[in-house]
Amino acid sequence: MAQDAAVTTAPAARRRRIRKPGQTIAPLVFISAAVVLFALFFLGPGILGLYYSFTDYTGVGEPEFIGVANYLKLFDDQQFYSSLTRTLLYTVLAVPVHYVVALGISLLLTSAATRFRTAARVIFFLPWLISPIVIGVIWRWMFGENFGLVNYVLSVLGAPGQRWETDGSLALAVVILAGAWGGTAFTMLLFIAALRNIPTSYLEAAQIDGASAAQRFFRITLPLLRPTSFMVILLGTLGAMKEFAMVQALNGGGPGTENMFMVQYIYQTGFQRAQIGYASAVSMVLMVILIVIALVQMRFDRREDLS
Amino acid sequence: MRIRGVNIWLTALLVLIAAVFAFPMLWFLLSSFKPGSELFSLPLSLLPETWTVSGYQTAWTRFDFWRYFANTGIVAVVTTALTVLVSAMTGYAFAKYKHWWLQGFFICILITTMLPTEVIMPSTFAIIRDLGLYNSLAGIIVPSIVTATGVFMFRQYFRTVPDELLEAARIDGVGEFRAFFQIMLPIARPIAVVLAIFSFQWRWNDYIWPLIVLNDPNKYTLQIALRSIVGADNIDWSVLLSASVISLIPMVILFIIFQRQIMSADINSGLKD
Numbered sequence: 001m002a003q004d005a006a007v008t009t010a011p012a013a014r015r016r017r018i019r020k021p022g023q024t025i026a027p028l029v030f031i032s033a034a035v036v037l038f039a040l041f042f043l044g045p046g047i048l049g050l051y052y053s054f055t056d057y058t059g060v061g062e063p064e065f066i067g068v069a070n071y072l073k074l075f076d077d078q079q080f081y082s083s084l085t086r087t088l089l090y091t092v093l094a095v096p097v098h099y100v101v102a103l104g105i106s107l108l109l110t111s112a113a114t115r116f117r118t119a120a121r122v123i124f125f126l127p128w129l130i131s132p133i134v135i136g137v138i139w140r141w142m143f144g145e146n147f148g149l150v151n152y153v154l155s156v157l158g159a160p161g162q163r164w165e166t167d168g169s170l171a172l173a174v175v176i177l178a179g180a181w182g183g184t185a186f187t188m189l190l191f192i193a194a195l196r197n198i199p200t201s202y203l204e205a206a207q208i209d210g211a212s213a214a215q216r217f218f219r220i221t222l223p224l225l226r227p228t229s230f231m232v233i234l235l236g237t238l239g240a241m242k243e244f245a246m247v248q249a250l251n252g253g254g255p256g257t258e259n260m261f262m263v264q265y266i267y268q269t270g271f272q273r274a275q276i277g278y279a280s281a282v283s284m285v286l287m288v289i290l291i292v293i294a295l296v297q298m299r300f301d302r303r304e305d306l307s
Numbered sequence: 308m309r310i311r312g313v314n315i316w317l318t319a320l321l322v323l324i325a326a327v328f329a330f331p332m333l334w335f336l337l338s339s340f341k342p343g344s345e346l347f348s349l350p351l352s353l354l355p356e357t358w359t360v361s362g363y364q365t366a367w368t369r370f371d372f373w374r375y376f377a378n379t380g381i382v383a384v385v386t387t388a389l390t391v392l393v394s395a396m397t398g399y400a401f402a403k404y405k406h407w408w409l410q411g412f413f414i415c416i417l418i419t420t421m422l423p424t425e426v427i428m429p430s431t432f433a434i435i436r437d438l439g440l441y442n443s444l445a446g447i448i449v450p451s452i453v454t455a456t457g458v459f460m461f462r463q464y465f466r467t468v469p470d471e472l473l474e475a476a477r478i479d480g481v482g483e484f485r486a487f488f489q490i491m492l493p494i495a496r497p498i499a500v501v502l503a504i505f506s507f508q509w510r511w512n513d514y515i516w517p518l519i520v521l522n523d524p525n526k527y528t529l530q531i532a533l534r535s536i537v538g539a540d541n542i543d544w545s546v547l548l549s550a551s552v553i554s555l556i557p558m559v560i561l562f563i564i565f566q567r568q569i570m571s572a573d574i575n576s577g578l579k580d
Contacts, residue, residue, distance in 0.1 A: 023404065026483030030400035031412055033393045034453050038412075040438075041431060041450040042419055049430035059433075108321040113314035120325040125570065126332060129558040131512030133530045134551045137537055138335045141548065147347045149334060156350075181328065189570070242425045245514035245530070249537045263425055263515075270429035271519065279429040286426045294421040 046287075052280035059274050070281035079257060080282065083265040086172075090261065091240040094176045098236050099229070102184045106191035107217075121188075128185035136249025139178040168258035171251050175243075175259065178250055183239065187232050194228040195221070234297050241290060262286050339363070339548035346544055362549035369546065370532060371525075372553060379528040380557075382447050382517075383510040389452045390506045391499050397453075398461025399487055403473060413462075420455045425515050432519050446520040447528070451510060457502050464498045465491065497568075504565050511558060529554045 053070055057063035074080050105124055109117050127135065143150050143164040151161035164170050198221060206216050222229075244263040247253055253260035260268070262282070270279030334353070338346060339362055341355040366372070401413050424431055431450065440446030468491065476486045492499075517528045527535075533554060536547045562569065 022483045024406065026487075027400035027404035027406065027409060029484070030396040030487070031409070034397040034416070034458070035412060037393070037449070037453045038415060038419070040434060041453070042415075042422075042424060044434050045424060045427045045431040046422075048433060049427045052430055052433070105324060108317060108324070111314075111317060113312060113317050114321045115313055115318045116322060116325075120321050121570065122566075123325045123329045126562075127328070129508070129562055130332075130555060131514070131530055131533075133512075133514055133533050133537070134554060137533070137547060137551050138331050140537070141335060141338065141544070142331055147544075149351060152349065152351045181331065184328075238421070238423060242423050244425065248514070248534060252538070263428075266426065266428065267519075271432075276429045276433065280427070283427045283429060287422060290422055290426065 049280045049283050049287075052277050053284045055277045057277040057280075059276050063277065066277070070278050071285075073278065074281050074285065079260070079265065082257070083260045083262050084285075086259055087241060087243075087261045090172060090175065090243065090259075091237055093172075094179050094240045095233060095236040097176055098180045098183050098187065099232060101180050102187035102232070103191055103225075103229075105184060106188050106195055107221075109188070110192055110195045121192075124188055125185045127182050130182065132182065132245035133249045135178055135182040136246045136251075139174060139181075140250050143174050165251060166255045168255055171255060171259050175247055175250060178246060179240070179243065182246065183236070187236070190228055190232060191225070194225055198224050230297070230300075234294070237293055237297070238290065241286070241293070335548065336552060338544075339552045341545075343545040360549075362545040363553065366546045366550040366553065370536075370550065372532075372550075374525060375527055375529045375532045376557075378444060378526055379511060379530075382444055382513075382528060383507050386448045386451050386510045387503050387506040389448070390454060390457050391503055393452055394454065394457030394502060395461045395492060395495060395499065396487070397458045398463075399465050399491060401458070401462040402465035402468075403470070403491075416453075416455050416458050419453075424450075428515065428519055435520055441520060442522045442526065443520075444526060447513070447516045450516060451513070454506070454509075457506065460498050460502055461495060464495055468494060500565070500568055504561065504569055507561065508558065 052063060054065055054067060055063035056066050056069075108114055109121050109124070130138070142148055145151060145161065145163060145165045148164065150164070154161055162170055164174055202220050202224075203216055206220055211219065242263050243261050244267070247259065247261060247264065251259065253264050263286075266279050266282050266286070269275045269282065337354060340358050340360065342357055342359045342361055345356060397416075401409060435441060435446045435450060438446075438449075440449060472490065473486060476490055477483075481490070512530060513528070514530045514534070517531045518534070521527055521531060524535075533547070533550060536543065536550060
């Protein structure tokens with residue numbers, strides 16, 4: 001027992017003897033820039049935002065402490081509930097669409113049975129180059145109610161034009177489509193890398209044993225993709241919860257304020273109406289929601305790993 | 308239906324989806340070469356009847372594109388250089404040194420991926436303003452330098468570099484800083500290139516910080532300039548389409564040059580920013 005302990009501590013002791021003061025100072029210097037920036041632009045805004053949320057700060061003058069008044073006002077604010085539920089609805093709809101589209105495309109691109117894979121991969125990747133603002137412009141141009149190509153094609157086919165801009169649900173559908181179109185490229189890279197890491201011998205063995213393509217996918221491929229799926233869903237959820245730029249160019253959160261998401265609401269109250277205290281309270285609520293989402297997803301992931 | 312291992316139905320499906328994906332870009336690009344009168348005249352046609360660059364000329368004369376390009380370029384290049392350096396140093400420290408405070412800070416960086424700072428922009432704005440960075444390009448650059456993705460990429464990479472290399476350097480009397488800058492950093496060049504490409508894309512297409520920080524139209528970045536066209540009451544589509552296409556050109560050039568690195572990048576270790 002004592003001998004065991006001596007054996008296991010020996011390398012540690014040797015390492016400690018080798019460690020010079022430089023090996024403490026050097027990493028400290030290496031991380032110093034990141035620490036300062038983290039404190040200034042992550043921790044600082046977090047703490048300051050929490051403080052502002054209890055004040056009536058408007059951007060000028062001294063913030064005055066008003067207790068939980070902002071939060072009380074918030075819980076009565078129709079627009080807050082509306083943008084919160086709209087953001088959650090968007091997230092719940094957009095993340096599965098995004099996941100299925102990106103995974104489906106990646107499967108086709110890694111399948112040995114398809115042709116033109118290289119060219120197709122470049123096409124699917126191109127939207128990654130396009131900024132969210134321009135993605136919004138492209139889809140607005142396609143789905144214009146009076147001038148857009150989509151309604152024109154519908155009219156040629158004898159169908160009535162759809163109210164893509166003035167109907168809240170249809171406008172949200174366009175946002176989901178545009179988001180999936182723009183987000184597929186990056187997710188596709190993740191899935192392709194993961195799919196290539198699946199040993200083909202597993203799939204071949206299953207095929208020899210008579211497993212159908214669907215069985216091979218659901219019993220082998222999908223379970224092996226679990227870490228990547230987890231990351232894609234987590235990133236997709238966070239991305240959807242903070243969606244802002246693309247919608248700004250696509251329909252500005254319209255019609256009216258029907259599709260105004262949380263970040264846009266924070267921007268509007270904080271900057272256009274200069275209610276920084278109130279906007280900070282909204283930020284804090286959104287923060288808490290994001291923390292809960294992250295914790296739930298991480299717990300979910302870990303439990304699946306254990307089983 | 309198979310011909311020599313090729314499944315025709317799957318191939319047709321792939322081609323169809325690719326066409327659906329390509330079409331919005333094609334329609335957008337071709338429309339930008341139509342004269343203003345043709346944009347809305349029915350029947351709509353895919354190809355312009357008369358090809359013209361008048362939209363581009365108007366966009367170019369009405370807006371100070373050189374300035375927007377310069378502003379966006381400065382922001383993207385400077386931020387990218389700083390991001391690569393800071394990420395390399397931080398990731399290296401995480402990979403090659405063991406201290407409790409390094410682990411603590413690593414968790415801090417991990418948390419930043421879960422909580423995007425966009426959601427606390429009112430207070431971030433207040434800090435940028437109090438630092439005297441309001442309405443300056445530095446106000447966009449400095450807050451964007453640290454990205455968890457970059458740190459993770461370098462940490463992952465340096466962990467694969469054998470510790471013996473560092474030990475050997477130490478025995479030869481090479482200091483910690485020289486070991487990093489002259490031995491480790493050059494080894495990590497492939498990762499630096501990939502991160503630089505990604506960082507450049509993030510910053511070129513950034514919207515929210517420029518929107519909040521910049522006030523003077525002379526300092527606008529391309530995305531903010533485009534937003535001012537699309538946000539107008541009467542959108543001038545001819546100008547908007549051309550201006551949007553112009554704003555994409557640098558990214559397309561970047562893609563053509565670095566296509567191999569981008570498409571084969573093993574981004575599993577990193578995250579999206």
